[in-house]
Amino acid sequence: MQKSPTFVAIRDIAAAARRYSLVGMLGWQDVRQRYRRSALGPFWLTISMGVMIGTIGVVFGQIFQTAMKEYLPFLAAGMILWNFMSVVVMEGCTGFIAAEGIIKQLPIPLFVHILRMMWRNVLILLHNIVIFPLVLLAVGRPLGWEALIAIPGFVLLAINLAWGALLLGVLCARYRDLPQIVGSALQVVYYLTPIMWMPGHLSQRAGAYLVDFNPIYHLISIVRSPLLNAMPTATDWWVSLALAVLGWFVAIALYGRYKRRIAYWL
Amino acid sequence: MAIIEFNDVTVDFPIYNASGRSLKKRLMSVATGGQLGEDQQGRVIVRALEGLTFKLSDGDRVGLLGHNGAGKSTLLRLLSGVYAPTAGTTRIEGDVGSLLDISLGIDHEATGRENIFIRGGLLGMTRAEVTRQIESIIEFSELGDFVDMPVRTYSTGMHLRLAFAVSTVVRPEILLMDEWLSVGDENFKHKAEARMAEVVQSTHILVIASHSRELIMHTCNRVLWLEHGRIRMDGAPSDVVSAYFGG
Numbered sequence: 333m334q335k336s337p338t339f340v341a342i343r344d345i346a347a348a349a350r351r352y353s354l355v356g357m358l359g360w361q362d363v364r365q366r367y368r369r370s371a372l373g374p375f376w377l378t379i380s381m382g383v384m385i386g387t388i389g390v391v392f393g394q395i396f397q398t399a400m401k402e403y404l405p406f407l408a409a410g411m412i413l414w415n416f417m418s419v420v421v422m423e424g425c426t427g428f429i430a431a432e433g434i435i436k437q438l439p440i441p442l443f444v445h446i447l448r449m450m451w452r453n454v455l456i457l458l459h460n461i462v463i464f465p466l467v468l469l470a471v472g473r474p475l476g477w478e479a480l481i482a483i484p485g486f487v488l489l490a491i492n493l494a495w496g497a498l499l500l501g502v503l504c505a506r507y508r509d510l511p512q513i514v515g516s517a518l519q520v521v522y523y524l525t526p527i528m529w530m531p532g533h534l535s536q537r538a539g540a541y542l543v544d545f546n547p548i549y550h551l552i553s554i555v556r557s558p559l560l561n562a563m564p565t566a567t568d569w570w571v572s573l574a575l576a577v578l579g580w581f582v583a584i585a586l587y588g589r590y591k592r593r594i595a596y597w598l
Numbered sequence: 599m600a601i602i603e604f605n606d607v608t609v610d611f612p613i614y615n616a617s618g619r620s621l622k623k624r625l626m627s628v629a630t631g632g633q634l635g636e637d638q639q640g641r642v643i644v645r646a647l648e649g650l651t652f653k654l655s656d657g658d659r660v661g662l663l664g665h666n667g668a669g670k671s672t673l674l675r676l677l678s679g680v681y682a683p684t685a686g687t688t689r690i691e692g693d694v695g696s697l698l699d700i701s702l703g704i705d706h707e708a709t710g711r712e713n714i715f716i717r718g719g720l721l722g723m724t725r726a727e728v729t730r731q732i733e734s735i736i737e738f739s740e741l742g743d744f745v746d747m748p749v750r751t752y753s754t755g756m757h758l759r760l761a762f763a764v765s766t767v768v769r770p771e772i773l774l775m776d777e778w779l780s781v782g783d784e785n786f787k788h789k790a791e792a793r794m795a796e797v798v799q800s801t802h803i804l805v806i807a808s809h810s811r812e813l814i815m816h817t818c819n820r821v822l823w824l825e826h827g828r829i830r831m832d833g834a835p836s837d838v839v840s841a842y843f844g845g
Contacts, residue, residue, distance in 0.1 A: 354719040439679035592682035
């Protein structure tokens with residue numbers, strides 16, 4: 333009764349999507365756990381991030397000699413988004429490993445564990461996002477109607493992150509030192525991508541490499557640009573879309589092939 | 599209608615020692631032309647089950663006998679769909695419920711009520727279903743006002759009563775158990791016993807692993823005796839049990 337890997341993968345993902353109430357509940361549970369016996373809960377992370385954005389903003393705003401009104405909102409939106417993206421990727425690595433107890437006992441669609449992790453981090457992102465309007469208020473910059481475009485942008489970003497987390501979840505279940513490599517790689521990407529620095533800070537030639545050819549930049553832009561009163565470019569959309577399609581192809585192929593082995597690897 | 603069909607099923611557990619599990623070693627052994635890999639040529643494999651062929655259908659109450667390490671737990675996990683066979687095929691029709699680890703998923707910091715929702719969700723119940731049943735679950739567990747306290751404040755008995763009350767709400771077509779569940783003091787034991795009988799009654803196929811002669815004789819109408827991952831004997835309880843326990 334060998335079924336094609338694509339079928340196995342898609343059936344699992346569809347079954348996981350049908351268990352959305354379980355996903356929602358487990359994700360909530362994770363966040364609530366951070367609130368227990370702590371008045372502020374996840375807001376502690378928000379505060380520390382706010383402090384970091386403020387500090388980097390003041391120092392690097394001076395170094396780059398960029399107006400605060402331009403730099404600080406850019407930095408805040410970028411840092412908040414990047415934090416979400418990097419945590420999803422890192423926790424994607426341990427997505428299946430962390431759920432070992434459940435995976436070995438109950439035949440719940442495995443993708444549920446990835447969705448749970450993503451939902452938890454969306455909830456935490458909603459905590460962190462409060463920094464942004466405060467920053468806008470502080471520098472006296474309005475939020476335009478374009479900001480609404482950030483919502484479809486975010487959905488596309490999440491679709492991209494989902495395949496990344498799934499792919500890494502499978503690989504890391506098998507190769508346990510991969511998370512460390514991913515961690516270092518994320519750090520490199522953080523510095524290579526315009527998050528702390530703005531594309532305008534670079535010379536034309538360097539900019540072409542680090543900005544135009546950097547898919548992560550385009551992914552961030554589809555959410556960040558609308559928040560900064562600008563529309564994402566057509567390139568931003570196309571790159572993100574192509575990345576999603578391509579990534580899901582690879583992820584489904586790999587997931588379908590190795591899904592049945594995951595329980596053995598844990 | 600529930601059917602379980604195993605056809606020449608084998609399960610191998612790969613054992614990844616530190617070297618097999620690390621990508622670096624894998625890359626190194628490729629780079630060094632496999633020299634490093636000589637002592638670990640072919641990874642170590644533990645064969646947990648081998649060549650299992652059987653068919654279960656409605657009304658079967660199957661007892662699994664066998665010494666520790668004979669493959670009973672692995673077989674239960676195969677039946678629950680957690681593991682896929684390494685070789686051979688399985689066909690399982692009907693929804694499977696497992697009472698293997700009834701405490702799984704219980705969060706000690708969360709309240710009893712929250713845990714009922716979590717545990718129910720893990721067992722495949724929707725939120726609405728849990729909401730509908732929650733009062734009867736709480737009543738059955740005899741937790742009273744403690745249900746809104748964190749589970750870490752519970753005694754062991756309360757903890758088990760909660761887990762038992764939620765886990766036995768579902769009525770699966772195929773039920774898997776590792777030993778008979780019995781929890782609580784004399785009073786509760788009685789209730790639990792009645793509940794278990796009810797669950798077992800309503801299930802189409804029961805598979806229970808046990809070391810207890812009485813339990814097998816009392817509950818089962820068929821027994822599989824596993825030895826070293828193979829079926830040593832498959833037949834009526836009286837025959838297999840007397841062979842296994844030696845007269």
